[in-house]
Amino acid sequence: xxxxxxxxxxxxxxxxxxxxxxxxxxxxxxxxxxxxxxxxxxxxxxxxxxxxxxxxxxxxxxxxxxxxxxxxxxxxxxxxxxxxxxxxxxxxxxxxxxxxxxxxxxxxxxxxxxxxxxxxxxxxxxxxxxxxxxxxxxxxxxxxxxxxxxxxxxxxxxxxxxxxxxxxxxxxxxxxxxxxxxxxxxxxxxxxxxxxxxxxxxxxxxxxxxxxxxxxxxxxxxxxxxxxxxxxxxxxxxxxxxxxxxxxxxxxxxxxxxxxxxxxxxxxxxxxxxxxxxxxxxxxxxxxxxxxxxxxxxxxxxxxxxxxxxxxxxxxxxxxxxxxxxxxxxxxxxxxxxxxxxxxxxxxxxxxxxxxxxxxxxxxxxxxxxxxxxxxxxxxxxxxxxxxxxxxxxxxxxxxxxxxxxxxxxxxxxxxxxxxxxxxxxxxxxx
Amino acid sequence: xxxxxxxxxxxxxxxxxxxxxxxxxxxxxxxxxxxxxxxxxxxxxxxxxxxxxxxxxxxxxxxxxxxxxxxxxxxxxxxxxxxxxxxxxxxxxxxxxxxxxxxxxxxxxxxxxxxxxxxxxxxxxxxxxxxxxxxxxxxxxxxxxxxxxxxxxxxxxxxxxxxxxxxxxxxxxxxxxxxxxxxxxxxxxxxxxxxxxxxxxxxxxxxxxxxxxxxxxxxxxxxxxxxxxxxxxxxxxxxxxxxxxxxxxxxxxxxxxxxxxxxxxxxxxxxxxxxxxxxxxxxxxxxxxxxxxxxxxxxxxxxxxxxxxxxxxxxxxxxxxxxxxxxxxxxxxxxxxxxxxxxxxxxxxxxxxxxxxxxxxxxx
Ligand code: SF4
Ligand code: SF4
Numbered sequence: 001x002x003x004x005x006x007x008x009x010x011x012x013x014x015x016x017x018x019x020x021x022x023x024x025x026x027x028x029x030x031x032x033x034x035x036x037x038x039x040x041x042x043x044x045x046x047x048x049x050x051x052x053x054x055x056x057x058x059x060x061x062x063x064x065x066x067x068x069x070x071x072x073x074x075x076x077x078x079x080x081x082x083x084x085x086x087x088x089x090x091x092x093x094x095x096x097x098x099x100x101x102x103x104x105x106x107x108x109x110x111x112x113x114x115x116x117x118x119x120x121x122x123x124x125x126x127x128x129x130x131x132x133x134x135x136x137x138x139x140x141x142x143x144x145x146x147x148x149x150x151x152x153x154x155x156x157x158x159x160x161x162x163x164x165x166x167x168x169x170x171x172x173x174x175x176x177x178x179x180x181x182x183x184x185x186x187x188x189x190x191x192x193x194x195x196x197x198x199x200x201x202x203x204x205x206x207x208x209x210x211x212x213x214x215x216x217x218x219x220x221x222x223x224x225x226x227x228x229x230x231x232x233x234x235x236x237x238x239x240x241x242x243x244x245x246x247x248x249x250x251x252x253x254x255x256x257x258x259x260x261x262x263x264x265x266x267x268x269x270x271x272x273x274x275x276x277x278x279x280x281x282x283x284x285x286x287x288x289x290x291x292x293x294x295x296x297x298x299x300x301x302x303x304x305x306x307x308x309x310x311x312x313x314x315x316x317x318x319x320x321x322x323x324x325x326x327x328x329x330x331x332x333x334x335x336x337x338x339x340x341x342x343x344x345x346x347x348x349x350x351x352x353x354x355x356x357x358x359x360x361x362x363x364x365x366x367x368x369x370x371x372x373x374x375x376x377x378x379x380x381x382x383x384x385x386x387x388x389x390x391x392x393x394x395x396x397x398x399x400x401x402x403x404x405x406x407x408x409x410x411x412x413x414x415x416x417x418x419x420x421x422x423x424x425x426x427x428x429x430x431x
Numbered sequence: 432x433x434x435x436x437x438x439x440x441x442x443x444x445x446x447x448x449x450x451x452x453x454x455x456x457x458x459x460x461x462x463x464x465x466x467x468x469x470x471x472x473x474x475x476x477x478x479x480x481x482x483x484x485x486x487x488x489x490x491x492x493x494x495x496x497x498x499x500x501x502x503x504x505x506x507x508x509x510x511x512x513x514x515x516x517x518x519x520x521x522x523x524x525x526x527x528x529x530x531x532x533x534x535x536x537x538x539x540x541x542x543x544x545x546x547x548x549x550x551x552x553x554x555x556x557x558x559x560x561x562x563x564x565x566x567x568x569x570x571x572x573x574x575x576x577x578x579x580x581x582x583x584x585x586x587x588x589x590x591x592x593x594x595x596x597x598x599x600x601x602x603x604x605x606x607x608x609x610x611x612x613x614x615x616x617x618x619x620x621x622x623x624x625x626x627x628x629x630x631x632x633x634x635x636x637x638x639x640x641x642x643x644x645x646x647x648x649x650x651x652x653x654x655x656x657x658x659x660x661x662x663x664x665x666x667x668x669x670x671x672x673x674x675x676x677x678x679x680x681x682x683x684x685x686x687x688x689x690x691x692x693x694x695x696x697x698x699x700x701x702x703x704x705x706x707x708x709x710x711x712x713x714x715x716x717x718x719x720x721x722x723x724x725x726x727x728x729x730x731x732x733x734x735x736x737x738x739x740x741x742x743x744x745x746x747x748x749x750x751x752x753x754x755x756x757x758x759x760x761x762x763x764x765x766x767x768x769x770x771x772x773x774x775x776x777x778x779x780x781x782x783x784x785x786x787x788x789x790x791x792x793x794x795x
Contacts, residue, residue: 363455
């Protein structure tokens, strides 16, 4: 067993892991209507639709073409008919066109056994082209994968970190992919490495990864002839921040890290090896109000209500339905919101989990200071902001805040620290 | 500011730690329950009334304050806690207007007038206690013997600390023995337990526990309400630290510095010599522990960062020692914390200068 590395300073210790049905990941039912959101994040550039209302589309057919940097191709997740193209507001609050496809006709991707290309004969340009063509995005951030890969390959000497550490205790997807599709993860990693050419590769795993899986991974890595080492990390939240990972790997320059997670690598693998566009997403459906939590392989555009239904529906009244994660996700008002290429979890949280309380004045307990993984002083930054001294707050480190949510999680006065920090950064950036 | 609990569901993070400010205050109050109960066992009705009046007055004052500010804050538990803490410093049988007015002063003047919870420039309970000592110096120092010791209610007596100060003792006599020699009341329970411990344990170690420490620990001596149940205070403190409701840095620094100084220099009691002070007696005889864990550790009026909290706690311990050694009365602990409450902003300011410099180094 390799010695576990600790993250240095701060963080919320999350020993428990949410329960879920382990084993093979099931394909979610195909949605009757898929609403495909064209802009993945508030920063993405909207691609141009290439279909028109009433048109029949096949599964995996191009719906919208990349408009250049910051934009990706978008494909139809289901075979059917384009019913509507219109502007919508996403749960995150930004506007984007969405394309509604209703299910009709036969499928090709799900029905057939996937073809397997021997990618090893492909060169860098071929792979880059496929990644771009298939509209693969980095699952954790929504950036076009082809862009970040080519950007990396122009700056050699970096470390590729395959981060199988969960973003928060409410996700098990990365860990699970590592145990059920280890070959594909490592293969995906080899594909990424062929394009980007890292100096070395680190596979970051949870300290409690079972020795059996670790052994299997080691075998696969050996066979793959990759320069790859496994490093295990003690468990906490957050564990996906470049600066913090760099620090615990004793790498001074955080820009020398290129972090990809197994779910992205699997999508990359499927695109290159099985010719699959990015129309599926592993979604953890859970939280105290979900009857039988599970990880589902869902189609992009599927309404989250369908996924919840497939997991046995809701038990009791959830306090909040959250997309993404409990620390950094977004609450949604209804169950119509649709799965995107970055939807990693759909959570229905009970009040035992949310533990709501009225906001009270800061009691100076210092808990927020103790948990901040960036070593910042949220207490003082809040004080400066409330005194209207935004610039001083930036000088105190507000610009380095990653919005990880640890401070607001810990705050016993339920002060929306992250909301205030975000707003302040946005308004300072405007100046 | 939103007074609505569901507001915390509108922004990420959507999950939270179990702690809330209100829960913290209520748990703090609950850990004082054994102290309250034991004091009532010891002193009966006169003790019960003091607790009751103090808490009632604090709650009523908070209600008035929330009425004025139109913000209902009674549920946050801090007023009840203030009332309880003020009562801990009261002698049993003190005229009831003393706790009533002190608690009202603490909540209405010190807390509410400065902007309510979180904006306190000093711990309201401590301010209330100081207020009581300043206005009713005589009533606040009239102690009685527990009825278990005296057999009847209301036999007045000096606290062991005050009593010991007035004694002249030989150098090699321990303070407890001097007290005994001066026929200071001792319970039969203490003689029995001490006798048993000495026979069964200490004699084999070649040591001897003087009479009286057991009385000190279980409160069979005259003293303020909160001083009577040392063990309960200790257990309560452990609960608070264990649940991470208070940060232990300041109280531990305070108690350690105080104990070391008392041990090294002596607190001016008979029988003490250089390097041979009676730290145990000094810690057990007054309210040091209670003040440390329930008042010096109050987050609102103590420094936020650990390093500053260490300085703060150590300074309180030292001040406390100075008051005990050269001051006249036993309420030195409360005053020490009050003084440091006022100094806190300055400690924090100088410390934040240092951290800012460190942050700059780190980011560059
Ligand atoms: S959200 Fe920002 S300030 Fe709060 S803990 Fe995370 S990095 Fe620190
Ligand atoms: S955790 Fe909340 S109450 Fe405690 S110091 Fe930070 S902001 Fe204040």
